Amino acid sequence: MTSSAGFGGFHLDDTPTAEIDRLESYLVPLADSVRDLLDAALRTTVDEAGVNRARAEIDAVTARLRASQIEGTHGVHFNHEGRSWQWGNAAVGTRNAVAPPMTVRHGDDGTCFAEVDLGAAYEGPPGKVHGGVSALLLDHLMGVTASADRRPNVTGTLTIRYRRLTSLGRVRLEGRIDRFEGIKTFVTATVSDADGLTIEAEGIFVMPKWARDHFPHPS
Amino acid sequence: MTSSAGFGGFHLDDTPTAEIDRLESYLVPLADSVRDLLDAALRTTVDEAGVNRARAEIDAVTARLRASQIEGTHGVHFNHEGRSWQWGNAAVGTRNAVAPPMTVRHGDDGTCFAEVDLGAAYEGPPGKVHGGVSALLLDHLMGVTASADRRPNVTGTLTIRYRRLTSLGRVRLEGRIDRFEGIKTFVTATVSDADGLTIEAEGIFVMPKWARDHFPHPS
16 A cells, blocks of 8 residues: 555545445454354363364464465555545454444534444443443544544543443444634543443543644634 | 352352362463463454454354353352452452452551552553553452451542553552541552552541451441
């Protein structure tokens, strides 16, 4: 993948959208298979010989995949057609099996929301979502909410109030912009499980220095 | 694994420590192999045929591991010897490839600390740790810090101040108890990368209702 220009590590990339779609058509299913393996490896009770055989086979696949790979990390790319991709993102990266992955959607009213199915690998208290996983997903969703007008933002302060434990399974997140103050965007958000609200959050997102010349401040 | 008793989903388990150590001796390396595969699958540039072959092999391993597996999630176990294990925990679970995993250590002075190597799968901004991953690790380390006197705690409120972006690589977290107020424990913590402090956090941790009869309140 060739980058023709970039600033702040965000790469303007000359790869056409059709080529990104073609790559994702087989690379995203690979990550989905790794997610499934990750869950199986976590929950398996097969015996030592079976586990050791599995491990040897996994290591062989890993070696073949590493025969050709990028240096370092994927970063954030966008092309001239307005398509962006951040395959390695820990919350939303579709090629990253650490990420559930979450898909953030934009509501008609400036809100953002996501529904995520969280399984055994996202556990904290028994049967419950790890409070830090909720924080990870909130941080990301709120950052997207803050950047809904396409201004880059980084998290300044995040305050998360855990009202009760969130059950594993389908979880819904919602975020909305509360207000702007200069380079700061104030966002509120919630997490809910099947039984309703579990977490409330407030975030202050800040436009990074490198972006301030490229984007106007709303006020 | 048989559970003989439990409360609040924390299982008192009659499995001896020696047997837990034996299981971990081959199951933790399996998770390590999945972590390595996860990174390879994220960064690979092999062609479509190579990826599809890898995927088929991964799916075959997954099916064999699933031939015998636990229902649901691992939860949190402890035995009569004082050993505890939470294999599926999203931050510290040694059998969970979503977790880096972090190992929290106790300092002599009541502090807790951890050093974690964060690679491509924990990225947010290009080359930087996802702010939500830092929140995940902080939430967990601070919870352990709050529970250092072995009282169970859940996160009440978490406030995270991002001073600057955290570079991927070796990251250090430190937590300490600031004070107690009845069922609340106030904890402060920091994240640092190779260039120093990047994040400051405050957390209020609360003893859950089910535990209040089992543990005395310091005050």
